[in-house]
Amino acid sequence: MSTPIVVAIDGPAGSGKSSVSKAAARKLGFAYLDTGAAYRAVAWHVLNEAVDPSDEAAVIESLEDFGYVISTNPDEYFVRVNEEDITEAIREPRITDVVSKVAKIPVVRQYLSDLFRHIMATTDKPGIIAEGRDITTVVAPDAPARILLTASEEARMARRSAELPQQSQDQTASALRARDAADSRVSDFMTAADGVVTVDSTDFSYEQTIDAVVEVIRSRTS
Numbered sequence: 001m002s003t004p005i006v007v008a009i010d011g012p013a014g015s016g017k018s019s020v021s022k023a024a025a026r027k028l029g030f031a032y033l034d035t036g037a038a039y040r041a042v043a044w045h046v047l048n049e050a051v052d053p054s055d056e057a058a059v060i061e062s063l064e065d066f067g068y069v070i071s072t073n074p075d076e077y078f079v080r081v082n083e084e085d086i087t088e089a090i091r092e093p094r095i096t097d098v099v100s101k102v103a104k105i106p107v108v109r110q111y112l113s114d115l116f117r118h119i120m121a122t123t124d125k126p127g128i129i130a131e132g133r134d135i136t137t138v139v140a141p142d143a144p145a146r147i148l149l150t151a152s153e154e155a156r157m158a159r160r161s162a163e164l165p166q167q168s169q170d171q172t173a174s175a176l177r178a179r180d181a182a183d184s185r186v187s188d189f190m191t192a193a194d195g196v197v198t199v200d201s202t203d204f205s206y207e208q209t210i211d212a213v214v215e216v217i218r219s220r221t222s
């Protein structure tokens, strides 16, 4: 079997990475790897074991029984830890609020980055779209197609608020800002590295954004 085509997509919170990558993968017949889900799953696992997410040594120790499985099928997405389905649970605000704490631990990043590279190399699809914060720069810097998906802070907040009607717009905005600020101390996902194509979706509809991303992938990989 030939080596799969790797597509790397990074960007800030709410820029559309997950939804657009999943839709683009469907259009291209590629696999889809949501790397943020793994950091969220570590945060879920840590809280489930009553470990303090700020206690680096304890978080690292908790990786010993982190039985993580993620589907890379864009039509059948699930996330499991030790056989428990946590697909929905990892989206809860209690996870979103602490995920940056576990994501800044270098051992956690190395452990998950190795896992991502293994998943990318062993997909049975012709290609895989992996999205996150450091995919274009750290996890897959040699990928033939690398994209920074951005949108203005205002657009990202409006999109995220529409998903979270139970939270006030102010709460959603400050959580999104705080997470971007914490995450940007670890990875630079606001500026495109050399060779990375920026797709700014601020004035694009969802469908237009998918088409723009698919176009970049096709032009870089054909």
Ligand SMILES: Nc1ncnc2c1ncn2[C@@H]1O[C@H](COP(=O)(O)OP(=O)(O)OP(=O)(O)O)[C@@H](O)[C@H]1O
Pocket: 011, 012, 013, 014, 015, 016, 017, 018, 019, 020, 036, 159, 160, 163, 201, 204, 205, 206, 207, 209
């Ligand atoms: N171009 C667009 N126009 C309108 N809505 C969009 C667009 N792109 C994405 N969305 C919507 O914005 C919301 C946030 O997108 P998504 O969850 O994919 O972002 P993300 O970058 O993966 O965020 P996070 O990093 O926080 O997980 C979703 O409801 C998605 O459908």
Ligand SMILES: Nc1ccn([C@@H]2O[C@H](COP(=O)(O)O)[C@@H](O)[C@H]2O)c(=O)n1
Pocket: 013, 035, 036, 037, 039, 040, 099, 100, 103, 131, 132, 133, 134, 135, 179, 183, 186
């Ligand atoms: N490559 C990545 C991906 C994610 N993170 C961290 O995980 C958090 C959740 O990511 P989502 O895309 O699901 O929102 C994110 O806030 C980062 O802390 C990461 O560090 N690197």
